[in-house]
Amino acid sequence: MFQPLTAAIGLRYLRAKRRNGFISFISLASVLGIFIGVVALITTISVMNGFQEELRNRILGTVAHATIEGVNGSLPDWKRAVAVAEKDERVLGAAPYVQTETLLQAQTKQGALLRGIQPELEGRVSELPKKMVQGRLDSLTPGAYNIVLGSELAAALNVRVGDSVNAFVSESVATPFGSMPRAKRFTVSGIFSVGAQEYDYGLALVHMQDTQALLRMGDDATGVRLKLDDIWQAWSVARDLANRMEGIYQVRDWTRDHANFFRALKMEKTVMFILLSLVIAIAAFNLVSSQVMLVQDKQADIAILRTLGMSPAQVMQVFTVQGLVIGLVGVALGTVGGILLSNNLGVLVRFIEKLTGNELLPADVYYISGGVPSVVNPTDVVIIVAVAIIMCLLATIYPAWRAARTNPVEALRYE
Known part of the structure; x- marks a missing residue:
């Protein structure tokens, strides 16, 4: 998708030590925010899938x-x-x-x-x-x-x-x-x-x-x-x-006898997906901030690359690669963490109940026994990952566009 030169430069910027430690901190915060957002979204949707399947099985165990x-x-x-x-x-x-x-x-x-x-x-x-x-x-x-x-x-x-x-x-x-x-x-x-x-x-x-x-x-x-x-x-x-x-x-x-019930569950799942996607969007805004500051810090490097013959489109690809890699790291870690948390949520809930001495999900209120139901749907995970990657990609466009507009003469005037 990207030229080897632009990808190599973008990845090198990730490995190089930055003079501005605050930029590195914002980048780390972006990765952490994307990680938390993806984990929260996968876990919440998995729990809602579990409750929906549990209720469906109970209803279908009684009705024809x-x-x-x-x-x-x-x-x-x-x-x-x-x-x-x-x-x-x-x-x-x-x-x-x-x-x-x-x-x-x-x-x-x-x-x-x-x-x-x-x-x-x-x-x-x-x-x-x-x-x-x-x-x-x-x-x-x-x-x-x-x-x-x-x-x-x-x-x-x-x-x-x-x-x-x-x-x-x-x-x-x-x-x-x-x-x-x-x-x-x-x-x-x-x-x-x-x-x-x-x-x-x-x-x-x-x-x-x-x-x-x-x-x-x-x-x-x-x-x-x-x-x-x-x-x-x-x-x-x-x-x-x-x-x-x-x-x-x-x-x-x-489906006709309980259409409103299952339609309400589906709508609730969709609303929760949209709301929790905002967490990933906030992390993407942090990614925009870190990339904008990085572009400002690399003005001289950009000017030198331009004078060596690199086109504005190639400069844009350099910073797109860097921002996208940061986002992909957060998405990958969040996906693994979300799946692990969803599959072991019942153990975690029992540990918290034992630690606090309180029952988090009383059976007489939620009609659920045997722990928190959780079902990881591969389709939901793919959709969440795709949405997170698209948000990260969109977050890199503006900083990369600003880098591509850098004037070499103005950037090197005071160097």
Whole structure:
């Protein structure tokens, strides 16, 4: 990219001892600033990637990757839908469900989502059987009218395993006293905790046949939940399966059900990237200052090079090489430091917690256990490195341009 002569002179200026120690100090500060900025940016983005992946895994451990539903909230031929789905190699599991909103009443009242499932099939589409903290999911048997609650929902209702809960649904029933909401008493047989407030606080599970009886749906289901081998193909796979079945169906996938949540995470990641990039920009301004002072200090050298036949463009390349090398050193050190810090952040956090005696990320607040999640994405690292190098390159343009404009006669007049 640069001529060998200009590169050799630029690198020689880096190795030579400068008469002005302040210039060397500013250059060192520039390297340190770029190093800190790149480390902070890589670490922050890696932690946000970790939180995003952790939350996505927890959400997808509770909800289906995709669902196929009837257009009127009822799917009579759900058995055919399950059979068609299970024949597809892209589908890892399929299970029917019945779902409705309910008002649960015990010592207090709390709204929730009532989901009727078949316990023996639930493990194919979610991680709920592994998330039980009390009782077992297979305690949901037809006709027993047992119910499994999220941990926070159980706490809000102030109930434990063995207590009774009344469930009210929107469908009404005629009585001598007028129209009354349909209700049924359930017995709490288990409590689960997935670490996501939306489900720990707002989901209740019963057997599908009990929900069908409560809603008087007969043998119909609300839809079929699917677990796929590739979550990013959820929409296309579910639509393909629906097209194979006769009739009209509604297809939904996890990205649509939680689009706002993941869009907010992506926007937050972008904003943090922009804000922390300003740290690198500040370090680049320090690089401008050090290069401007270096150009001023090397006026005589520049004049001599010009008189020997070096063109202004070549002079500009000399100082561009020098400034860019300073920036590349900071970027390289920052990249290595950021990756090492991101991969060992959990160890560092545990050390700080042990040293201070305080928990930095309480599990009951952040729903994260086992340390700080951190995922180093190579694409993010490449983008950060590219942005840092471009900033460093831009920072060298003005000082190099000033060096190229040096008048040899004026520079050597007082030498």
